[in-house]
């Protein structure tokens with residue numbers, strides 16, 4: 001499966017803005033001529049910065065392929081070039097985008113192998129698209145999602161994925177909080193003990209997404225488990 005990409009810029013319209021947590025903004029875009037995407041793909045966003053030049057940044061798509069609009073989850077870095085500008089957009093504002101893009105970090109549900117998805121913070125975004133697609137198609141593969149954040153407010157979509165996992169018996173969602181005294185689930189960094197339940201899986205497709213340090217840490221763990229490196233895919237949110 002080679003996903004389609006579109007490298008032409010177009011002017012998208014912001015049609016919805018939501019609060020997805022602490023310093024997390026959801027933007028729904030209507031993109032003229034948008035056809036569909038494969039879960040895991042992202043779009044390029046081009047913004048004129050305060051200094052007057054254009055900056056291009058990538059944002060994973062959290063909406064599923066059957067959705068006609070494109071949903072993003074943006075983490076706001078106060079000293080960042082682009083994310084504060086995206087935070088300040090309102091319904092009706094326009095911005096230049098192109099996509100869908102990305103051919104490697106994708107999953108369309110056609111493979112029968114189990115999936116292990118491991119996310120740091122907003123790294124959950126492409127997996128939300130995958131799981132919404134999974135639910136829409138009533139898929140049956142084992143799908144494990146481990147998601148790490150400092151606390152529940154910093155993990156977007158946590159309630160939605162919890163209820164999806166309750167309904168879909170083959171979906172296991174393991175949120176892990178590093179600094180959350182109110183959390184009664186797993187705490188601390190993702191480690192080999194937490195991941196041991198995936199050792200029973202045969203040839204899983206492993207997807208890891210988040211900051212560079214998070215992805216490098218988790219890749220080390222997973223490689224030590226002996227899974228085929230051909231089945232390990234990474235997305236660095238840099």
Ligand SMILES: Cc1cc2nc3c(=O)[nH]c(=O)nc-3n(C[C@H](O)[C@H](O)[C@H](O)COP(=O)(O)OP(=O)(O)OC[C@H]3O[C@@H](n4cnc5c(N)ncnc54)[C@H](O)[C@@H]3O)c2cc1C
Nearest residue numbers: 057058059060073074075077080081082083125211237238
């Ligand atoms: C394929 C891909 C998909 C992506 N998808 C998403 C997404 O769905 N949602 C999202 O919010 N971002 C995503 N990103 C990251 C996004 O493209 C920007 O890098 C991010 O929004 C920061 O941009 P900025 O211009 O606001 O900050 P910058 O001006 O680039 O950086 C500002 C400050 O924040 C720090 N910083 C930037 N990013 C991080 C980070 N991830 N962790 C820790 N510190 C950081 C920088 O070191 C710097 O100090 C993705 C990146 C890639 C490559």
